[in-house]
Amino acid sequence: MADRVVLLDFWPSPFGMRLRIALAEKGVKYEYKEEDLMNKSPLLLQSNPVHKKIPVLIHNGKSVSESVIALQYIDEVWNDKAPLLPLILTSNPKQSSGLTSSTRRYMFWGRKHGRLKEKNRRPHRRNSLNALKPECPKFIAWAKRCLEKESVSKSLPDQDKVCAFVAEMRKTLGME
Ligand SMILES: N[C@@H](CCC(=O)N[C@@H](CS)C(=O)NCC(=O)O)C(=O)O
Structure with a gap:
């Protein structure tokens, strides 16, 4: 039986990004289902009834929630290439x-x-990667190396779009 893999996700979610990258690294074809977190689908509520959060990986009808657990699941099931975890x-x-x-x-x-550990790390002031540059050069260099991989760059949404989304959220939540 061919594998059926579905990912319940929400585009700016870093937890979802983690699984998108993992599936791309493993070359697993999957159906991406965007969730509206203000109006969660019956499939999400049924697949993750306790926390009701994305991402949820559904593999041949079996659902795995919590992104780190799903990451480990992906690594174990598709273990023929690209080991993800030590x-x-x-x-x-x-x-x-x-x-x-x-x-x-x-x-x-x-x-x-x-x-990757930086000496004298100070808290960053803004969201953009470039704002971190003088303070965390190794981290930035590592992020840039990651972005050179197609599995990463093609799995991530546009950085400006994410920043705009986060800024909007902060405003809505009265954090600005
Ligand atoms: N620990 C979880 C966190 C997942 C999470 O926080 N998901 C957020 C979106 S980024 C969510 O679904 N929020 C909806 C809600 O809390 O109702 C994981 O690693 O999967």
């Missing part, structure tokens, strides 16, 4: 003698992310 260190004594490939991968992941 493998958990094994307790198998045979494998733990010396450096196993999973340990090496885990260490590589830690080093890679450790390198």
